Amino acid sequence: MKVIEKMKNERRVTLCGRVSTSLKQSPEMQMRELREYCRNRGWKVTGEFVDSGISGAKDSRPQLDRLMADAHRRRRRYASSRANLLPFFGGGKKLSDISAARIEEFKRNRRATGIKAATLNRDLRFLAQVLKQAARERFIARNPFDTISFFLNESRERREPYILTWEEQEKLLAVAPPRIRILTVLGVETGMRTGEMLNLKWDEIDFFDKPHLRIEKSKTPAGIRTVPLSPTCVSELSRWRSLLGPSYSDWVFPSLSNRRHRLQGGRKAWASALRKAGISSMATGMLFFLAVLGFVSGLLGWLLIMKKKVLRCTHCSATVQAS
Numbered sequence: 001m002k003v004i005e006k007m008k009n010e011r012r013v014t015l016c017g018r019v020s021t022s023l024k025q026s027p028e029m030q031m032r033e034l035r036e037y038c039r040n041r042g043w044k045v046t047g048e049f050v051d052s053g054i055s056g057a058k059d060s061r062p063q064l065d066r067l068m069a070d071a072h073r074r075r076r077r078y079a080s081s082r083a084n085l086l087p088f089f090g091g092g093k094k095l096s097d098i099s100a101a102r103i104e105e106f107k108r109n110r111r112a113t114g115i116k117a118a119t120l121n122r123d124l125r126f127l128a129q130v131l132k133q134a135a136r137e138r139f140i141a142r143n144p145f146d147t148i149s150f151f152l153n154e155s156r157e158r159r160e161p162y163i164l165t166w167e168e169q170e171k172l173l174a175v176a177p178p179r180i181r182i183l184t185v186l187g188v189e190t191g192m193r194t195g196e197m198l199n200l201k202w203d204e205i206d207f208f209d210k211p212h213l214r215i216e217k218s219k220t221p222a223g224i225r226t227v228p229l230s231p232t233c234v235s236e237l238s239r240w241r242s243l244l245g246p247s248y249s250d251w252v253f254p255s256l257s258n259r260r261h262r263l264q265g266g267r268k269a270w271a272s273a274l275r276k277a278g279i280s281s282m283a284t285g286m287l288f289f290l291a292v293l294g295f296v297s298g299l300l301g302w303l304l305i306m307k308k309k310v311l312r313c314t315h316c317s318a319t320v321q322a323s
Contacts, residue, residue, distance in 0.1 A: 013046065014047045015034045016064060017051070049067040081126035089106070110123065131144065169188070174277070178240060197253065204216060211228070212228050
């Protein structure tokens with residue numbers, strides 16, 4: 001399809017920045033200049049990857065690695081969607097022949113092969129971009145996706161979270177290696193998200209003054225909060241600290257290949273621990289149960305804190321009235 005070739009020629013760029021130290025340097029100045037450079041040339045910025053406090057002499061840098069992995073993944077994804085679309089919409093057919101009825105027929109044919117809604121939606125998104133470009137180039141009068149939503153509801157096919165029983169949790173803790181064990185306990189006891197746990201640094205944890213940790217980075221302002229730590233959590237964190245404490249890395253969960261970086265991924269370790277515990281149905285689920293149990297645990301902790309505050313306020317009110 002000629003439009004796909006035109007999309008290839010459209011300049012789409014990803015910005016990558018780096019500063020050697022995060023103390024006195026900020027990457028914002030260089031990123032601002034890069035954005036202005038792209039804007040002046042009409043280039044579309046599709047993403048930004050910034051490494052802060054990491055030497056340029058290193059071949060492996062977290063955000064640079066993410067950029068390269070994302071580029072390879074997107075290339076494979078687009079090639080796959082293109083291969084799925086061309087037999088149905090290509091072969092000498094005109095762009096004006098791609099009607100709503102034709103798209104619905106494509107959906108029925110693809111679903112008949114047994115693919116999931118998420119896979120089909122990725123193909124449809126690619127087609128929507130092709131038709132958007134075609135409309136922009138005046139090859140078609142209107143993009144069918146502008147008036148009709150062809151995308152399927154993916155939530156209906158998503159697997160329901162598997163919630164561990166307390167017995168299964170004990171089995172997992174009994175066979176889990178130290179890193180999986182502390183992540184399990186921390187997730188269940190605090191209700192933290194996986195990303196929040198992996199982003200923890202030792203200086204954000206207070207073991208002594210009403211044990212708690214501080215989440216400094218979050219997707220939303222509400223996510224920046226103080227999380228109280230239970231005695232069980234303090235005990236497990238102290239044990240983990242004796243293995244890989246601040247003297248080894250600033251990160252609570254560092255990468256073992258480069259301790260200046262935090263841990264990335266870990267699915268294989270989770271799957272191995274789950275298999276050893278005999279929880280085969282969760283072998284690919286990773287943290288499904290932590291997402292639910294952690295939420296419940298965090299909610300109970302919040303309710304306990306609120307109860308204490310109410311009792312304290314009630315006590316203060318009674319004291320004032322008595323006086």
